[in-house]
Amino acid sequence: MPEKNVWFITGAGRGLGIEIARAALAAGHHVVATGRDPQRVLDAVGAHENLLTVALDITDAAAAQTATDAALERFGRIDVLVNNAGNFVAGFFENISPEQLRAQMETNFFGPLTITRAILPVMRRQRSGQVITVTSMAGLIGQEFVAAYAASKFALEGWMESLRFDVAPFGISTMAVEPGFFRTELLVEGASTIWPELTIDDYAEHTASTIEAWKGMNGTQGGDPQKLGRAIVTLSDSGALPLRFLAGADAMAGEEQNLATIRAQIEANRDLSASLSFDD
Template sequence: MATWFITGASRGLGAQIARAALAAGNDVVAAVRDPDRLPDDLKGSDRVLPLALDVTRAQDIPGAVQTAVERFGGIDVLVNNAGRGLLGAVEEITDAEARSLFDLNVFALIDMTRAVLPVMRRQGSGKIVNIGSRSGFEGEPGVGLYSASKFAVAGLSEALSKELAPFGIQCMVVEPGVLRTDFLDATSLSLAGTRIADYDGTPAHVTLDWAQTANHTQLGDPVKAAALIYEVTVQDELPTHLYLGPDTLDRLQVKLAQIEKDLAPWRAKSAATAHDTAAA
C-alpha cells in the first residue's frame, strides 16, 4: 500500500487516477479547490483524505503536504494533475492570460514538487508523475501558450528524473492526447479575450472552432488512460515519458519526421560550427 497525493482530483483524469489508486488498496490525498465537489465515491472512503487546496496559492502548499504526512505517514506518489487549457493564436493572448496559465500549469507544479521532495528524500523513495500533454512535444496552432506550458512541464520532468535519481526518487511526464473529459468545458478551458479576424480560416482558428464542437466526443477514454498511468507508475522503473493514446502516437511520428526533415540538410554545417582543434 502506498500514499498517492493527487492534485486536481475532483474530476476528469485526476479523479480517475484517484479511483485507480484507491481500487488497488492505496491511500489517496485528493487535493481540490472545493472538497464538496469531490465525487461521492471518493469522499466516502476512509482511505481518501480530501484537502482544500488551490495550488496557485503557494503559501498553502506546505501545510497541505504536512497534513497528508500526518494522516498517512508519508507520500509515495505525487501526481501533478491540476491544470487548464488556453485557446487562441499567440498574438491574441494577453500577458495576463499567459501568466495566469503558467501560474497553474507550471509554477504550481514546481511549488508542489518542491514541497513534497523533502518528504521523499527522507524516505529515500518516491515517484513524481507530471501530467503533460501531446502538446508538450509538438507545438500546435491555436494552443501555442498551452503548448509552451506543457513543453516546460516536459523539460522540468526530464531534469528532475536525473536530479532525483541519487535519492531513489523517479519522475515521469505523461503526455496524453485528447481525452473525453470536461477539459473543453469553460471551467477548464479559457479562450483568448481578443479574437483577431485575420486568423479566421487559418490553423489557429481552425483549432479554436474544433474545440468548441468536439467537447465530450474526444477519442481518448480517461478510465483506460488512468488505468495505464497507474499500471506504469507502480512498476519498479518509470519511463521518462509515457506517450499515451493513439493520437499521441500518431503525432509523435509526425514530430520525429519533422526533426529529421529539419536536421538532414543542415547536419554537416551544424557539426562544422565547432572550433577546429587540429588548427589550434
C-alpha cells in the same frame, strides 16, 4: 516503496484526476485527493476509507505546505505525487493577453513546481518516491491555437526531464505523461478552457471557426480517461517508471511523425551543422 503507497493527486475534482484517484484506491493504495473545493473532490471520487480530500490551490505555496502536512498527519508518508491540475488557455498568440499568458504559466507550470517543492523534502527523507506529471501531447508538438498551453507544457517537459537527475540519488523517480485527446473536461468552457481576451481583425474569422471546432470536439475525444488512470497506476506499481509515457494512439502517432520530421531536418542540414566547430 511499500505495497500500499500513499498517492497525492492534484486536480482530483474533475476529469483525469478523478480516474487516477479511483484507480489508485481500487489498487489498494491510500489517496490524498486535492482540489480547490474538497467537497467537490469527495463527491467526484466517492467516499472511501483510504481517501483523504484536501483543499489545494496549487499556485499557493502556503496551501501546498498545508496540504502536504495534512497528508502526513493522516498517512505518515507520501509515495507518489501526481501533478495533474491544469487548464487550457486557447487562442492565437496575439489574441491571448499578457495576463492570460502569465496566468497559464502560473497554473500549468509554476503550480506543479510549487506542490513538488512542498513534497520533495518528504520523499528525500524517505529515500523513495515517484513524481508523475501530466503534461500533454502539446508539450512535445506545437499545434495551432495552443501557443500559451503548449508553452506551459513544453516548460513542464524540460523541468521533468531535468528533475530526474536531481532526485535520482535519493531513490525518487519521475515520469511525464503526455496524453493525446481524452474525453475529460479539458475542453469544457468555463471549467478548464479559457478563450482569448483580445480581438484582432486578421484573426477574427479563423478564431471563431476554431473555437466552434474545439467546442464540437468536446465529448467525442477517442481516449478513455478511466483506462489512462488505470495505466498510470499500473506503471507506478511496476516500480520502473519510464521517463515519459505517451498516452493514446494519437499521441504516439503524432510524436512518431514529429521525430521523423526532426530526423529529416537533421539530415537536411547535417553538413552545415557539422561545420560549425573551430578549425584548429
